[in-house]
Amino acid sequence: MKRILVLTATALACAQQRAPKDYSKLVSANPRSILVVPVVNKSVEVNAPDYFLSTLSVPLAERGYYVFPVNAVKRMLEDDGLSDAALVHGTDPTRLCALFGADAVLFVTIEQWTSKFVLLSTQVSVEFEYVLKDGRSGEELWRERQVAVYASDSGGGGLAGAIAAAIVTKASPNYMGLARQANERALGYPGPGLPAGPYRPDYRKDLPAPDAATPARSAQTASATSPAPAAAPAANAAPVTPAQQQAPDPASKAPSK
Amino acid sequence: MRSLTRMGATAFLAGMALACAQQKTMYRWGGYDDALYRHYKNPQERDEFVAKLQGVIEEAEKTGGMVPPGCYAEYGWALYEEGRGSDAIAYFEKESKRWPESRPFMEKLIKNVARARPPATTPTAVPASSTGEEKK
Secondary structure: OOOOOOOOOHHHHHHHHHHHOHHHHHHHHHHEEEEEOOOOOOOOOHHHHHHHOOOOOOHHHHHHOOOOHHHHHHHHHHHHHOOHHHHHHHOOOHHHHHOOOEEEEEEEEEEEEEEEEEEEEEEEEEEEEEEEEEEOOOOOOEEEEEEEEEEEEOOHHHHHHHHHHHHHHHHOHHHHHHHHHHHHHOOOOOOOOOOOOOOOOOOOOOOOOOOHHHHHHHHHHHHHHHOOOOOHHHHHHOOHHHOOOOOOOOHOOOOOO | OOHHHHHHHHHHHHHHHHHHHHHOOOOOOOOOHHHHHHHHHHHOHHHHHHHHHHHHHHHHHHHHOOOOHHHHHHHOOOHHHHEEEEEEHHHHHHHHOOOHHHHHHHHHHHHHHHOOOOOOOOOOOOOOOOOOOOOO
């Protein structure tokens, strides 16, 4: 009975991950370059958007796309009177792209950037939304949401150790590490992310073949073999979902340093 | 004592993992993201930011020319903000040459810098990368 539940969870997790992603628009738009505009902030940490902006170029460029210099873009937009990120995000993507000669524009929003005491540990969590829009049509090409959570552990020092570790984490939560993790997961492909861009050797080679028989076959193999190994990916996939449903807690406003 | 050894081993493994992870990147980033982060955190330490960007470029060029996208332009912009217009233009041209996708933006920046600069001074050190202008 338990096994069935786990398998159902796996199937559900797979379905949730795969079904909604439609890459046809992204593939046909075929962007070579991505403009990353300043990040919109929904957290209370005023510096978070700039800090987060600094983490985006590396993973995006490593996916094989030309990424516009984020700081130069930010300053130039400011010079043009667009210093408010929300204003930039509200601007017509085709106009933004035309300004820089970009094929596509990436809008990123910080949904969460908090640290709080939970029992004996400090829990640090970040959540981001990434939306890629086409520079010619303005249409949405790709979208992803990622959560990353870190909790300080006891460090083997018993109660006192746990409290000490929690205080250390609280004093300097490692947001940047979490942000990078979230980016890696968001942009990774195969996965929810972006297929290889023109500067990668696997450009146009990593796209799924338009072959309807493939998923059916893999399902068959899964049921034929022992279900035990299938439980392993479930254990991996499971923690992502509950974290995503985390309610925004009112306590997060309290520790404003 | 044993825990110390264990810590050492963990650190070693973590180091190995990091080294492996770094080898997998296409470009030589050399702390480009960290330079940006520090710049946003301590905007008053401009010299450090400019020096670090310069370091990223030199390091990458020395080891085979895989300067990451945006780096020349970011450095050029920093130079422009320092008031070093002609140096800035040189790096905007480098970006434009290395990454054709950047050309429209770089041309715009070059035009802006040229307009901001007093035209009376001697045209210094614009590299010969701009072909066709050799003959005067």
